[in-house]
Amino acid sequence: MAATITDLSRRGDQGFALPDLFAEVHALLTRWITAANGQNPSQLLSMLTGPAGAPGFCGWTIRARLAVLSGGQPVELISQWVANLTTGAVTTHAALAAGFTPGPALGGHGSLTGGVGSTSSLITLPPQPLPLGAVVASSLAAGQEFFCFAFSQHTFSNRQAVALLIAKDVLSGQWHLSLTDMAGVIATVAWNLARPQLLLSTAFRVDFYSSALPLMLVRPAQWLPITPTTIYTTPLPPVQWWDPVVLPADLAIYNRTFSSFGYFKAADGSEWLQLGPSRLVVRLKDPTN
């Protein structure tokens, strides 16, 4: 089933467009989270802080409580994508909720440590009248739910982001959280169910790392886990097993470019839109043959 796509693109010459855009996404996200929680009662997605909750900042802090216990407590994951509207700095982070400290950091979003993320990328602020390409893609198909918001200020690969990717791991049936900064650097947090452990990732498992030929759209999209390095590690990491964390069927990887809003028609009749700078694509039309 193809995803639901909402085009939120807008002109940039009528005032700074980002806050309005984020407010519009926020309304869609709120509605989607309500529906997603309704059909996944054993798990809970919640929005700790939204775009309106932190003056001077813009973004989301999202928590996913999983139907999994660790040490007697439910496993909770948090993702944070917050732009400082004064400096333009974007904080992107994905980690266990244990690393989260509520409080005044990031205008009230609180601070998230551990896991993976960065604060090094910038959003391009006014007075440049940059138009915004922006798309929300979502699905409530059971077991294949996801919500993704990607926007682009420019085709430069350092001016676009997947600010929100909340998706089921179709293997475990549990939520996981992902995002990219403005330069395509991925931060993903998930939980391996069968062999219980935290799974962090900063990359997709791809067939080809380059944008050169051959061009291939590959599915299912799955994360490349960060596994322990064996160099200078004491004690040595034990032999481990890492279950794959797999994105819903409407999402795939296409290696042509690191740029939003490329569009691809596959030979089976399916059609795909590129979201954000991480080579993620979303299916707009199902295969016809």
Place this chain on the structure above:
Amino acid sequence: MPLTCSALQWPLWNWTSKQATAPGMKLAEAFNAFSAEVNATPANALVPLSVIKDHSAATGAITYGYVWRLGHPQTPVLLSFSNSSKVQGYNSSSGSARLQLGLESTYSNDSSNGGYGSFSSSLFSVNAGMSHYAPDGTPAWDLAGFLLIQADTTPGREFFCYTIAPTGTDINTQNHTLLLYRSPAASGWSVIFNRSNSYAGMFYSLNSYTWSNNAMVAASIIPLPPTGNEQQLIRGCGLYVGASGTGAFSHGTMQPRIALPDCFWLGSNQHTDPRRLGRVTNPGGPGTFYQLAAAYSGATDIWYLHPPDTQPRPGWDTVASLPWTTISDRLSFCPLLTPGPVAMGPATGPDFLTDWSTAALGAPGVRQHPLYAKQLQGGGASGGGSTRPSTGVLWPRGTP
């Protein structure tokens, strides 16, 4: 017969011997048994396997090899491995052993090449880093060695894999693994040939071949097996033919993956210890992992996951009888959900017919771009598009 895993080892390996109990003829015995069984499967009527020559065909005291026929309805291919010297190759051009793939129609079945015949032209030929296992050759080590064979004749996923390797501590001698397998996505038998050793600087190579329509072609493995400091091993790899613009693998097509048998895991193992012949209890389920290759930095390590209760062929020993070294750390087994077919893109970058970039030039380019063209539709004071469906299309904005 379902999966079998059969092992034999020799205190002094003699790869040149023609005795029925020596490695060369035991390999022929196992391959003949496998061939007879898969050839009896009706679905394999057009791709039968057979032995043209085995170790007994050698004409010289230090020559050895085999020629196997990989049946195909249109273009049967012979796989020839032969050597006329015991000297092990140590780089990309040394060593006299060679593995060749050639069309049957180009093969002269004569006594040339130590009794293994010749091709007037070959499809592929590699003659680097082959193994020396004899006790009396050069370099002159008395080597113990083993032959390990995995075979599965289950229709649709047949494979035959053999590994020859020394069991001693000599790190200069190379392991050598050959995997022949069937996939519904290929019209004939696919071939993967891996040579590896643990001594940094010595030759390593991984060659793979499969079918593009009715032609045997060189192939690459996807996803790329990891080669970092993480010692990750993955399952779910397949072969991929570089898009040549022709046949089943052309641009703009759906391309099935030619998936490797599930029991083979590929990845990295560049740490100095363990180097080779490792054994690991499967941390994610039943079974035991065994290390077939002995890779170093940048090379692909191959491991085999041995399901419990898998038996050897009659007269052979179990895999556990070989001298493995148990490993307790530093390996991460990271299976993939088996990747699906690949949707191939166009022959070059964005062609604006099947693949559109954001570099859509001016209004004509915008009208030609599937997403951008939608943004021009609708209009009106409200932001427009209220007569359009509310889901599944790119408009109207703001309405999920």
